[in-house]
Amino acid sequence: MTGQLIGAPPVEAPLEEFRESARRWLAAHAPTGGAVRSPHDVSVFHNMDFDTEKAVLDELRAWQRAKFDAGYATLTWPRELYGAGLPTEYADAFKEEEGALVALTRHELMSVTVNLIAPTVRLYGGEVIRDLLLPGLLDGDLTACQLFSEPGAGSDLAGVATRAVRDGDSWVVNGHKVWTSGAQFADWGQAIVRTEPGSARSRGLTTLMIPMDAPGVEIRQIRQMSGGTSFNEVYLTDVRVPDDHRLGESGQGWEVTRATLGFERANASNKSGVGGSFAQLVELARRVDKLEDAGVRSALAEVRMREVAAEIALRRDKRARDAGEAPGAAGSLRKLQWVAKLGLVSETARTLLGARLAVDDGTAGTFEWNAHVLGAPGYRIAGGTDQIQRSIVAERHLGLPPEPKPARRPEEGTR
Known part of the structure; x- marks a missing residue:
């Protein structure tokens, strides 16, 4: 089973021609109901009952299958492994168009499956496990944690x-x-x-x-x-x-795990729409009639500057990736930057809402920020704590000596 670019331009098609073809395909096939994400959803982690969460996953899996069957799910993978063999800029172009036209509720399990575990299985799996898992991990039939x-x-x-x-x-x-x-x-x-x-x-x-x-x-x-x-x-x-x-x-499991963590850190800094955006904060400020407040405008400007800095960094990382450079500590740097932005967004939302952050008075787009404020601190731990990320940056990027390790107890061995 190999994904084919049904109705899409051939491999040698110029990037803009590919983008236009992808846009047409997305317009014709993008889901429009079910698990479409609310414009007021600024949560960082899910707050759903089991059946609702399963329904969200089912729709995401169906969407993944649609992309796989059309050849868009594995654009940069080699043709012998269910891919299209295209350069990374084609995958980036598709993601950009998909982000503009598809508003499905996100779910971390799908991202982990497709962006972290499938590439790890591809790199380190033997023939048996690759044949057993790769098709399903890529087409939505299987999920992995x-x-x-x-x-x-x-x-x-x-x-x-x-x-x-x-x-x-x-x-x-x-x-x-x-x-x-x-x-x-x-x-x-x-x-x-x-x-x-x-x-x-x-x-x-x-x-x-x-x-x-x-x-x-x-x-x-x-x-x-x-x-x-x-x-x-x-x-x-x-x-x-x-x-x-x-x-x-x-x-040699540590080598494999570090590869997965590398994929995770690269994706942790690229969570467009997760946890509240500048545009959503501006809309909130307008809704509570504080958009003209000087302090609020200053905070909004800081959020926007951090968003722009993240966009620039992602482009820089892409150039390095296309040039075949090792990721190094870049993923850790991006994750720290993203977590800092989450904290700033939470602080701005608290300033704008005050007591309304704790009481649901029925006004759309206000109490929803409670989920952001409660969830944002979790990303200081998820995907590697801030302390771990700083150690990685210090040792691998700045060349500083590693932190002293505690003395090993005799029963722990010396291997």
């Missing part, structure tokens, strides 16, 4: 304690993962586990793809203070995973 964080190792992924023991052609996994977005809906999970007894930190880790309906997998939803249940705990008890579901070599 990240089984990374643990109660004792949140952003410090090198400290994972979940263990896997080799038993013939399989691994037996036992452990506890937490803060797993979308686990209750996911078909698969990418798990980092410790496979070498006595190993410490980033050594002795392995990455496995685990079916989320396998015997021994238990998922418990976590209620957030904003009301939703996006996050989950996942308990793994004697879960058997075939060795051909492994990504990368045994003991």
Whole structure:
């Protein structure tokens, strides 16, 4: 099954001709109902009941399938792997046109599946797992979550304690993962586990793809203070995973995980429309009759400057990517910038609304900002804490010496 550009220009078509063809296709096929996102939605994390969230995912999966069948879902992937083999600027052009014409409610599980885990499987999966997963991960038939964080190792992924023991052609996994977005809906999970007894930190880790309906997998939803249940705990008890579901070599799981985190950081700084925008803040200021207030205008200008700076940075990153340069610490820098902008947006919304932020009086586009204010601090942790990102920037971008590590206890081993 290989995606084909049905009705789109051939590979050698000029970029603007491709863009125009994509625009026509989007105008003809873009969903117009169901999970279309409200213009007043400024939430950072979901606040939906289970059935509503599932319906949103179902529509997003259907849209992903439509794009895949038309050849637009995997524009830059090689033709032998369900792609079109086009340069990155073609994918960027399609995303821009899609953003202008498609307003479906977003869901992190789809982004993780398509932008993080599918590329990791492509890079590190053996023939069996690639054939098993790639078509479905790309066409919306399958979804996958990240089984990374643990109660004792949140952003410090090198400290994972979940263990896997080799038993013939399989691994037996036992452990506890937490803060797993979308686990209750996911078909698969990418798990980092410790496979070498006595190993410490980033050594002795392995990455496995685990079916989320396998015997021994238990998922418990976590209620957030904003009301939703996006996050989950996942308990793994004697879960058997075939060795051909492994990504990368045994003991080299840290390399695989770092690749996934690299994809995540690159996407974390490019969340257009997530968590409130300059345009939505301007509309809020107009609605509460504070647009002429000097302090408000100053805050709005600061938000807009940060948006423009992010757009410039993304273009710079794109040029570096097209030139084949390694991403380095760029993703961490962008994520820190984006989180700072989220905080500024929250502060401006609080200034504009005051007590109305806590009371739903029925006025559209006001109380909705409560979800933003409650959710925005979470992104200081999600995708790697601010402290972790700063350490990455300091060590890999500025060349500063690493932070001193605590002395290892004798029982932790020396490997």
